[in-house]
Amino acid sequence: MYRYDDFDRQLVHERTEQFREQVKRRLAGDITEEQFRPLRLMNGVYLQLHAYMLRVAVPYGTLRADQLRQLGMIARVYDKGYGHFTTRQNIQYNWPKLDEIPDALLDLAKVEMHAIQTSGNCIRNTTTDQYAGAAADEIEDPRPYCELIRQWSTFHPEFTYLPRKFKIAVTGSPNDRAAVKVHDIGLRMHQNDAGETGFEVMVGGGLGRTPFVGKTIREFIGKNDLFSYLEAILRVYNRFGRRDNKYKARIKILVHEEGIDKIRELVEEEWAQIKDGSLRVDDAEIAHYIEQFAPPAFETLSDDDADFERHKSENRRFANWVRSNVIEHKQPGYAIANVSLKPIGGIPGDATDTQMELVADLSEKYSFGDVRVTHEQNLVLPHVKKADLFAVWSELDKADLGTANLGYVTDIISCPGLDYCALATARSIPLSQRISERFGDLDRQHDIGELKIKISGCINACGHHHVGHIGILGLDKRGKEFYQITLGGDASQDASIGKIAGAGFSEAEVVDAIESLVTKYIDIRESGERFIDTYRRVGMDPFKEVLYGDR
Amino acid sequence: MSLQVVTANRLEDGLVVFLTSDGNWSENINDARIADGKEAADALLAEASAPELDIVIVGPYLIDVEQQGADIVPTKYREVLRTKGPSVREDLGYQAV
Numbered sequence: 001m002y003r004y005d006d007f008d009r010q011l012v013h014e015r016t017e018q019f020r021e022q023v024k025r026r027l028a029g030d031i032t033e034e035q036f037r038p039l040r041l042m043n044g045v046y047l048q049l050h051a052y053m054l055r056v057a058v059p060y061g062t063l064r065a066d067q068l069r070q071l072g073m074i075a076r077v078y079d080k081g082y083g084h085f086t087t088r089q090n091i092q093y094n095w096p097k098l099d100e101i102p103d104a105l106l107d108l109a110k111v112e113m114h115a116i117q118t119s120g121n122c123i124r125n126t127t128t129d130q131y132a133g134a135a136a137d138e139i140e141d142p143r144p145y146c147e148l149i150r151q152w153s154t155f156h157p158e159f160t161y162l163p164r165k166f167k168i169a170v171t172g173s174p175n176d177r178a179a180v181k182v183h184d185i186g187l188r189m190h191q192n193d194a195g196e197t198g199f200e201v202m203v204g205g206g207l208g209r210t211p212f213v214g215k216t217i218r219e220f221i222g223k224n225d226l227f228s229y230l231e232a233i234l235r236v237y238n239r240f241g242r243r244d245n246k247y248k249a250r251i252k253i254l255v256h257e258e259g260i261d262k263i264r265e266l267v268e269e270e271w272a273q274i275k276d277g278s279l280r281v282d283d284a285e286i287a288h289y290i291e292q293f294a295p296p297a298f299e300t301l302s303d304d305d306a307d308f309e310r311h312k313s314e315n316r317r318f319a320n321w322v323r324s325n326v327i328e329h330k331q332p333g334y335a336i337a338n339v340s341l342k343p344i345g346g347i348p349g350d351a352t353d354t355q356m357e358l359v360a361d362l363s364e365k366y367s368f369g370d371v372r373v374t375h376e377q378n379l380v381l382p383h384v385k386k387a388d389l390f391a392v393w394s395e396l397d398k399a400d401l402g403t404a405n406l407g408y409v410t411d412i413i414s415c416p417g418l419d420y421c422a423l424a425t426a427r428s429i430p431l432s433q434r435i436s437e438r439f440g441d442l443d444r445q446h447d448i449g450e451l452k453i454k455i456s457g458c459i460n461a462c463g464h465h466h467v468g469h470i471g472i473l474g475l476d477k478r479g480k481e482f483y484q485i486t487l488g489g490d491a492s493q494d495a496s497i498g499k500i501a502g503a504g505f506s507e508a509e510v511v512d513a514i515e516s517l518v519t520k521y522i523d524i525r526e527s528g529e530r531f532i533d534t535y536r537r538v539g540m541d542p543f544k545e546v547l548y549g550d551r
Numbered sequence: 552m553s554l555q556v557v558t559a560n561r562l563e564d565g566l567v568v569f570l571t572s573d574g575n576w577s578e579n580i581n582d583a584r585i586a587d588g589k590e591a592a593d594a595l596l597a598e599a600s601a602p603e604l605d606i607v608i609v610g611p612y613l614i615d616v617e618q619q620g621a622d623i624v625p626t627k628y629r630e631v632l633r634t635k636g637p638s639v640r641e642d643l644g645y646q647a648v
Contacts, residue, residue: 052565
């Protein structure tokens with residue numbers, strides 16, 4: 001894994017000390033809230049409904065054991081014993097005190113972590129496939145490129161005051177687990193006709209109040225040219241992106257209003273001027289970063305493990321967990337183990353200090369000290385020997401981390417919603433809990449199969465409702481929470497934006513409404529069809545019928 | 552008549568506070584000074600927005616409330632949550648005390 005060099009270390013420490021001074025001046029009254037607000041936001045500090053919130057970056061969703069352990073410590077010392085993993089592969093703390101945040105940042109810096117690029121109109125923390133470096137289906141580990149993007153984008157002087165925030169996501173696999181098509185820039189690794197590995201570049205995707213699937217601006221860009229090409233896109237956006245209206249300031253609006261052909265023309269023109277400059281990264285430098293993410297020292301193992309098979313046949317709960325939460329690894333004898341942060345009836349993405357410490361310990365013992373955060377708000381132990389899976393699950397299970405529901409109806413994405421968020425218009429978490437309880441029976445979940453429910457508590461769509469197979473958007477209607485349902489969204493390589501089914505439902509009605517959709521799907525599905533497949537085959541009408549009847 | 556109180560977040564810890572009769576800030580909405588009618592509400596907000604309070608609180612604003620017996624209760628659910636804490640964690644926030 002990437003380790004800080006002296007430059008990174010100095011950068012983060014200087015930033016922490018700067019912020020300490022800024023907080024001191026704010027508390028002394030030397031700067032006003034108006035002056036302080038942009039400074040705190042550049043350090044991941046928001047003011048939420050009940051308290052400050054600190055958002056900590058987990059670059060490309062990769063954590064070392066010591067880092068996760070430190071996140072647990074910070075939850076205990078500076079917060080109320082828990083943290084919330086988000087759809088940005090980050091972690092948020094809900095109760096830090098302003099004057100203690102500089103100390104928390106210093107403790108983060110000790111393990112090479114920070115809150116840089118988690119807020120403000122800059123290029124945000126780059127996200128990627130949580131199975132990077134482990135997935136059997138990937139072309140190449142995308143993280144060396146994510147790290148290069150991080151180095152290029154961190155404190156980039158030209159791109160610190162963009163028209164709006166800017167998010168880049170990368171997948172190294174044809175099976176997109178990073179939702180790259182709904183980011184400002186999505187990069188999909190693939191090979192061109194000459195057999196070279198590079199990236200398809202998509203631009204102008206996004207969720208929020210105006211959702212779009214990204215459009216391909218370039219079918220293929222070679223690795224050496226990636227960074228100058230990204231710079232060219234950012235320059236075009238920085239120059240032409242709208243600054244007159246916050247709601248029209250994202251690059252998706254620019255792409256939509258000008259058209260992808262026009263944007264491509266502008267980017268190519270810009271790129272022609274800079275492509276042979278200092279941003280061209282040579283093979284030796286790329287190799288240096290690939291080396292930083294070299295695979296751990298895997299043992300040569302048979303892919304079959306007798307004990308593993310025996311445990312599965314003897315323990316039904318373990319077998320169920322393997323069925324949903326364990327994914328094929330590229331190395332024979334190893335597996336990817338997903339740690340669900342969605343216990344039935346629990347709060348999606350929340351983990352306690354001791355749970356974080358346990359996963360850190362398990363990663364050290366069984367997964368080369370490597371942990372991942374997923375945009376679906378779960379954790380991953382990416383490199384576990386099949387022979388160790390039973391031991392890992394047993395420990396997880398004791399800590400309420402062994403829920404066997406990855407990809408099922410209870411594996412719900414939910415934003416914090418009105419329970420925490422100052423922007424929210426309705427609560428999301430209680431709804432996710434009630435849906436989880438309604439469908440908690442595992443046999444029923446197996447029967448339903450893959451079904452992605454995603455819930456946002458406002459139009460900003462942090463809960464990705466636009467790309468849920470079933471999406472739920474919480475709104476405020478004359479002081480009461482009500483919920484709008486969208487169908488047919490998809491965050492994968494087949495990305496699509498869900499369509500609004502019709503009038504919204506009250507808090508009391510909405511879980512029944514979801515159940516009626518699921519029942520309808522089971523009723524009309526053809527063999528092997530997931531909910532999304534059935535929806536694509538039959539369209540909205542049959543589902544609308546069960547929701548509204550003659551209404 | 553519409554009843555209103557002023558709320559804000561306290562600068563040092565971000566916690567929810569309410570402007571009281573004696574010009575202080577309380578964590579308990581029942582300590583809040585109630586303005587009855589627009590004129591009183593404007594005066595209350597003006598007091599809360601004094602520049603010298605910038606080192607005490609952040610973002611003061613008026614909320615609608617009702618008097619329910621001895622209790623002052625916000626009419627909007629968002630503000631009810633602010634007086635209590637997260638509905639999904641009853642062990643946290645003011646409701647836990």
